[in-house]
Amino acid sequence: MPVHRSGTARKRRLTAAGVLLAAFSFFLATPSSADTDAGADAGAAAPPARGSAYMGIGVAAHDGRSGTPTSADVTQTEGVDVSGYQGNVAWSTLWNSGVRWAYTKATEGTYYTNPSFTQQYNGSYNVGMIRGSYHFATPDTTSGAAQANYFVDHGGGWSKDGKTLPGSLDIEWNPYGAACYGKSASAMVSWIADFLNTYKARTGRDAVIYTATSWWTQCTGNYGGFAANNPLWIARYASTVGTLPAGWGFYTMWQYTSSGPTVGDHDKFNGALDRVKALANG
Numbered sequence: 019m020p021v022h023r024s025g026t027a028r029k030r031r032l033t034a035a036g037v038l039l040a041a042f043s044f045f046l047a048t049p050s051s052a053d054t055d056a057g058a059d060a061g062a063a064a065p066p067a068r069g070s071a072y073m074g075i076g077v078a079a080h081d082g083r084s085g086t087p088t089s090a091d092v093t094q095t096e097g098v099d100v101s102g103y104q105g106n107v108a109w110s111t112l113w114n115s116g117v118r119w120a121y122t123k124a125t126e127g128t129y130y131t132n133p134s135f136t137q138q139y140n141g142s143y144n145v146g147m148i149r150g151s152y153h154f155a156t157p158d159t160t161s162g163a164a165q166a167n168y169f170v171d172h173g174g175g176w177s178k179d180g181k182t183l184p185g186s187l188d189i190e191w192n193p194y195g196a197a198c199y200g201k202s203a204s205a206m207v208s209w210i211a212d213f214l215n216t217y218k219a220r221t222g223r224d225a226v227i228y229t230a231t232s233w234w235t236q237c238t239g240n241y242g243g244f245a246a247n248n249p250l251w252i253a254r255y256a257s258t259v260g261t262l263p264a265g266w267g268f269y270t271m272w273q274y275t276s277s278g279p280t281v282g283d284h285d286k287f288n289g290a291l292d293r294v295k296a297l298a299n300g
Contacts, residue, residue: 076191
């Protein structure tokens with residue numbers, strides 16, 4: 019009888035130890051909620067393919083979601099901006115809807131040219147629009163001067179034909195990594211100045227700066243030194259443009275939505291069509 023009790027107790031102890039061991043092993047093998055959330059965030063934050071960036075790629079997440087612009091005191095002229103993402107664009111449809119100016123992505127960094135550039139750049143021109151091209155900046159890959167030269171050499175030039183707008187520098191959130199491309203505010207300002215100075219030396223025109231106030235404040239320290247020469251193209255998906263970056267008392271263009279008709283990104287030029295032509299003519 020004592021032997022029987024001893025065997026039973028031993029089995030109970032072994033069984034209890036087994037249960038505890040299994041529970042401990044399950045705990046080690048099962049990720050915590052924090053681990054799961056981190057994995058989900060990592061998956062969601064996976065960067066897109068190089069070259070696939072476009073104007074406003076980070077705007078919806080950081081600086082506005084949607085909204086219809088309120089009526090302005092001056093006439094505003096509808097525009098559109100496109101990239102390789104849109105492929106062949108129905109320019110006649112856009113023209114018939116009232117769009118009168120357009121910008122096409124030409125380049126990114128010193129490694130990408132838009133495969134749809136010719137159809138988009140020439141197509142907008144052929145239906146009567148005043149058009150220009152833009153460069154998506156990647157300040158962490160090459161210098162501002164190198165990217166300005168690459169831009170000019172691959173569609174970013176300018177000619178005084180009355181229908182070609184000066185090139186635009188798209189400087190905004192980094193879709194491939196850290197928002198400010200790993201640069202301090204002063205280093206970012208220097209990079210932008212390098213691009214702008216080189217572009218003007220090559221073309222004789224001051225480039226348009228496309229940006230969002232929140233990014234500009236974070237990544238340049240809200241630098242105001244470019245406002246005297248470089249027209250501002252502000253990005254904000256809301257009913258108003260809100261606060262502008264330092265130095266600019268007004269915007270020249272406003273990208274107000276990424277969900278417009280026919281093509282996603284629609285814009286307002288802060289003036290009538292004759293002012294769009296004036297910017298084209300320099």
